[in-house]
Amino acid sequence: MKLMPLGDxxxxxxxxxxxxxxxxxxxTGSAKEKPEVAEVIEVGPGGLVDGxxxxxxxxxxxxxxxxxxxxxxxKVDGEEYTIVRQGDILAVVE
Amino acid sequence: MKLMPLGDxxxxxxxxxxxxxxxxxxxTGSAKEKPEVAEVIEVGPGGLVDGxxxxxxxxxxxxxxxxxxxxxxxKVDGEEYTIVRQGDILAVVE
Amino acid sequence: MKLMPLGDxxxxxxxxxxxxxxxxxxxTGSAKEKPEVAEVIEVGPGGLVDGxxxxxxxxxxxxxxxxxxxxxxxKVDGEEYTIVRQGDILAVVE
Amino acid sequence: MKLMPLGDxxxxxxxxxxxxxxxxxxxTGSAKEKPEVAEVIEVGPGGLVDGxxxxxxxxxxxxxxxxxxxxxxxKVDGEEYTIVRQGDILAVVE
Amino acid sequence: MKLMPLGDxxxxxxxxxxxxxxxxxxxTGSAKEKPEVAEVIEVGPGGLVDGxxxxxxxxxxxxxxxxxxxxxxxKVDGEEYTIVRQGDILAVVE
Amino acid sequence: MKLMPLGDxxxxxxxxxxxxxxxxxxxTGSAKEKPEVAEVIEVGPGGLVDGxxxxxxxxxxxxxxxxxxxxxxxKVDGEEYTIVRQGDILAVVE
Amino acid sequence: MKLMPLGDxxxxxxxxxxxxxxxxxxxTGSAKEKPEVAEVIEVGPGGLVDGxxxxxxxxxxxxxxxxxxxxxxxKVDGEEYTIVRQGDILAVVE
Numbered sequence: 263m264k265l266m267p268l269g270d271x272x273x274x275x276x277x278x279x280x281x282x283x284x285x286x287x288x289x290t291g292s293a294k295e296k297p298e299v300a301e302v303i304e305v306g307p308g309g310l311v312d313g314x315x316x317x318x319x320x321x322x323x324x325x326x327x328x329x330x331x332x333x334x335x336x337k338v339d340g341e342e343y344t345i346v347r348q349g350d351i352l353a354v355v356e
Numbered sequence: 357m358k359l360m361p362l363g364d365x366x367x368x369x370x371x372x373x374x375x376x377x378x379x380x381x382x383x384t385g386s387a388k389e390k391p392e393v394a395e396v397i398e399v400g401p402g403g404l405v406d407g408x409x410x411x412x413x414x415x416x417x418x419x420x421x422x423x424x425x426x427x428x429x430x431k432v433d434g435e436e437y438t439i440v441r442q443g444d445i446l447a448v449v450e
Numbered sequence: 451m452k453l454m455p456l457g458d459x460x461x462x463x464x465x466x467x468x469x470x471x472x473x474x475x476x477x478t479g480s481a482k483e484k485p486e487v488a489e490v491i492e493v494g495p496g497g498l499v500d501g502x503x504x505x506x507x508x509x510x511x512x513x514x515x516x517x518x519x520x521x522x523x524x525k526v527d528g529e530e531y532t533i534v535r536q537g538d539i540l541a542v543v544e
Numbered sequence: 545m546k547l548m549p550l551g552d553x554x555x556x557x558x559x560x561x562x563x564x565x566x567x568x569x570x571x572t573g574s575a576k577e578k579p580e581v582a583e584v585i586e587v588g589p590g591g592l593v594d595g596x597x598x599x600x601x602x603x604x605x606x607x608x609x610x611x612x613x614x615x616x617x618x619k620v621d622g623e624e625y626t627i628v629r630q631g632d633i634l635a636v637v638e
Numbered sequence: 639m640k641l642m643p644l645g646d647x648x649x650x651x652x653x654x655x656x657x658x659x660x661x662x663x664x665x666t667g668s669a670k671e672k673p674e675v676a677e678v679i680e681v682g683p684g685g686l687v688d689g690x691x692x693x694x695x696x697x698x699x700x701x702x703x704x705x706x707x708x709x710x711x712x713k714v715d716g717e718e719y720t721i722v723r724q725g726d727i728l729a730v731v732e
Numbered sequence: 733m734k735l736m737p738l739g740d741x742x743x744x745x746x747x748x749x750x751x752x753x754x755x756x757x758x759x760t761g762s763a764k765e766k767p768e769v770a771e772v773i774e775v776g777p778g779g780l781v782d783g784x785x786x787x788x789x790x791x792x793x794x795x796x797x798x799x800x801x802x803x804x805x806x807k808v809d810g811e812e813y814t815i816v817r818q819g820d821i822l823a824v825v826e
Numbered sequence: 827m828k829l830m831p832l833g834d835x836x837x838x839x840x841x842x843x844x845x846x847x848x849x850x851x852x853x854t855g856s857a858k859e860k861p862e863v864a865e866v867i868e869v870g871p872g873g874l875v876d877g878x879x880x881x882x883x884x885x886x887x888x889x890x891x892x893x894x895x896x897x898x899x900x901k902v903d904g905e906e907y908t909i910v911r912q913g914d915i916l917a918v919v920e
Contacts, residue, residue, distance in 0.1 A: 265421065265447040268413060273447065304447075312443065313408025314877025319832060327829070327900060327909070334446055336421060345421070345446045349876065352898055352909045353829040353837065353868075359515065359541040362507060367541065398541075406537065407502025428540055430515060439515070439540045453609065453635040456601060461635065492635075500631065501596025522634055524609060533609070533634045547703070547729040550695060555729065586729075594725065595690025616728055618703060627703070627728045641797070641823040644789060649823065680823075688819065689784025710822055712797060721797070721822045735891070735917045738883060743917065782913065783878025804916055806891060815891070815916045 265338060267306035270316040270348045274300035274326065274333075275341070299355060300326055303343060318348060325355040359432060361400035364410040364442045368394035368420065368427075369435070393449060395419055397437060412442060419449040453526060455494035458504040458536045462488035462514065462521075463529070487543060489513055491531060506536060513543040547620060549588035552598040552630045556582035556608065556615075557623070581637060582608055585625060600630060607637040641714060643682035646692040646724045650676035650702065650709075651717070675731060676702055679719060694724060701731040735808060737776035740786040740818045744770035744796065744803075745811070769825060770796055773813060788818060795825040829902060831870035834880040834912045838864035838890065838897075839905070863919060864890055867907060882912060889919040 267273050277299045301323065308318040320326060333346035361367050371393045395417065402412040414420060427440035455461050465487050489511065496506040508514060521534035549555050559581050583605065590600040602608060615628035643649050653675050677699065684694040696702060709722035737743050747769045771793065778788040790796060803816035831837050841863045865887065872882040884890060897910035 264450045266450055267447045268445055269443070271446055307413075310409060310411060312877075313406075313410070315874060316877070317874060319871075327898075329898065334421075334423065336447075349833070351832055352835055353831045353900075356828045356830055358544045360544055361541045362539055363537070365540055401507075403507075404503060404505060407500075407504070428515075428517065430541075452638045454638055455635045456633055457631070459634055495601075498597060498599060501594075501598070522609075522611065524635075546732045548732055549729045550727055551725070553728055589695075592691060592693060595688075595692070616703075616705065618729075640826045642826055643823045644821055645819070647822055683789075686785060686787060689782075689786070710797075710799065712823075734920045736920055737917045738915055739913070741916060777883075780879060780881060783876075783880070804891075804893065806917075 265304060265336065265343065265345075267304055267345060269306050269311045270308055270318065271306040271345050272302060272318075272320055272348050272351065273304040273343050273345055274328065274351075275303050275343050276300045277325070298328060300328055300344065302326055306348075308348075316348065320348060320351055320354065326351045327353045327355060359398060359430065359437065359439075361398055361439060363400050363405045364402055364412065365400040365439050366396060366412075366414055366442050366445065367398040367437050367439055368422065368445075369397050369437050370394045371419070392423070393419055393421055394438065400442075402442075410442065414442060414445055414448065420445045421447045421449060453492060453524065453531065453533075455492055455533060457494050457499045458496055458506065459494040459533050460490060460506075460508055460536050460539065461492040461531050461533055462516065462539075463491050463531050464488045465513070486517070487513055487515055488532065494536075496536075504536065508536060508539055508542065514539045515541045515543060547586060547618065547625065547627075549586055549627060551588050551593045552590055552600065553588040553627050554584060554600075554602055554630050554633065555586040555625050555627055556610065556633075557585050557625050558582045559607070580610060582610055582626065584608055588630075590630075598630065602630060602633055602636065608633045609635045609637060641680060641712065641719065641721075643680055643721060645682050645687045646684055646694065647682040647721050648678060648694075648696055648724050648727065649680040649719050649721055650704065650727075651679050651719050652676045653701070674704060676704055676720065678702055682724075684724075692724065696724060696727055696730065702727045703729045703731060735774060735806065735813065735815075737774055737815060739776050739781045740778055740788065741776040741815050742772060742788075742790055742818050742821065743774040743813050743815055744798065744821075745773050745813050746770045747795070768798060770798055770814065772796055776818075778818075786818065790818060790821055790824065796821045797823045797825060829868060829900065829907065829909075831868055831909060833870050833875045834872055834882065835870040835909050836866060836882075836884055836912050836915065837868040837907050837909055838892065838915075839867050839907050840864045841889070862892060864892055864908065866890055870912075872912075880912065884912060884915055884918065890915045891917045891919060 265273050302320050305318050305320055308316045328346055328351050332350040333344040335342060335344050359367050396414050399412050399414055402410045422440055422445050426444040427438040429436060429438050453461050490508050493506050493508055496504045516534055516539050520538040521532040523530060523532050547555055584602050587600050587602055590598045610628055610633050614632040615626040617624060617626050641649055678696050681694050681696055684692045704722055704727050708726040709720040711718060711720050735743055772790050775788050775790055778786045798816055798821050802820040803814040805812060805814050829837050866884050869882050869884055872880045892910055892915050896914040897908040899906060899908050
């Protein structure tokens, strides 16, 4: 079973805190929006979203920083994912 | 009796919890927006919506994830449906 | 005496509950927006509305679903009508 | 003394309740927006309003339905008028 | 000393109540926005305002109706003026 | 040390009350927005701001009226400046 | 490990208070938005953001003034960074 995001949406999977520490990345944040490192699982096709052309620039497998409270969480086959808009992704971790 | 949605609207039918478990998809969500799996019943023609060109990409029979509290519920011939805008559909379940 | 709606407005007439039951359509809805079945009485000319081109797609005599609390009610020659924008019409009942 | 409205504004004069009853039109409305029948006295030139082209479609002498609480009231030579935007006019009474 | 308004701004001078009564114009209004008669003192150049082309249509010396609470008041050489946007001017008094 | 504003921003320096009185300009204002006379110190390059073309029309050395509570205050080498958007400048004092 | 910002985002690093004092720049500000001096670490590619073309004008290594409460804070390899949109940068310090 697979989720294919629509429009400018991206399916990401939050990474475990341990992995993050291994990579040397520790996130701090205001109470209002707490950023998280996540892996990109699926990328929507982009195209016209709210009448504006959106080109998708994130790629499957990239590690990205987004805000914890943006997006909608779903659980597929026992795994938890989050669906966000590309515009809610702040940066790619290289 | 049949409902034909206007513009970028889509008529969906929420799936039973049992079906969802069979397919291995269990949904979790924040209190604010609880996602649901639904089947697409009818798709509006798209075109100019609020002065912006909308192309419909979802298709009849697809299973989609949307938010429980988006849309308007109607009951036709004893069956409950929900009318949402295509932009409120997050992903297609394959 | 006749009402001619301006722009993207549509004059509709809410149908009696009995008629609705006859047709097999029973409406349920959240407290926030309770949908209603109505007949289209007059359709505005469309054209530029708020600087955006609007093409009218509903037609006189169609039965439509809209929200109870959208629009403005008027009584002409003893009959009650509602004036809504076409964008507030969710679906056509066939 | 005469008022010439600017842009998409229209000067209307609310009609007396008696006239309305004679014409067979009785208005009901929600507490939020109570519609009124008014006569169009002067029509602005239209043109660019907030960067959008507006074409004036109402004409002097037409009877129109608008909302009681939209617009600004002025009294000229003892007569009360209301200045509204054309977009606040719902329908023309024929 | 002189004030030159920028963009779509207009400098106006509220007229005395006596003058208004002489001209036969008495203003009434809701508590929310109380219209006033004012004389146009200076008109901005128009042009691109918030990315939209604005053409100035009011002229120096015209008497206009605007809302009391729109604009910013300034006192120059003992005289009080108000700076408003052209879009806040409702009508020209002829 | 020098501040170069970005986009449609302008660096201004509020003038002393004494200078203002000498020039004959006394400002009054509502509690909500109290205008101030300031000198333009640096002008941003303009160009695309929020996707809209902005052409800078104020010039270094001009005296302008703006609102006290718009903008951000900074202190450089002991001098206090304010950074505002050009659109927050109401008029030029000549 | 490196962060590459997306769209019109910029990664900045707040400068120590001591550095700021050395350079002669002391920032004051309203309670609502307290400006900060920061160094630009990485600049996003710009391009279409919310359907609008954005051209990046800030450059790596520049010192900029932004608002303390705009952006999201992250810690990479023990160093704290902030991710802001270019539009939240007020001025470049030269």
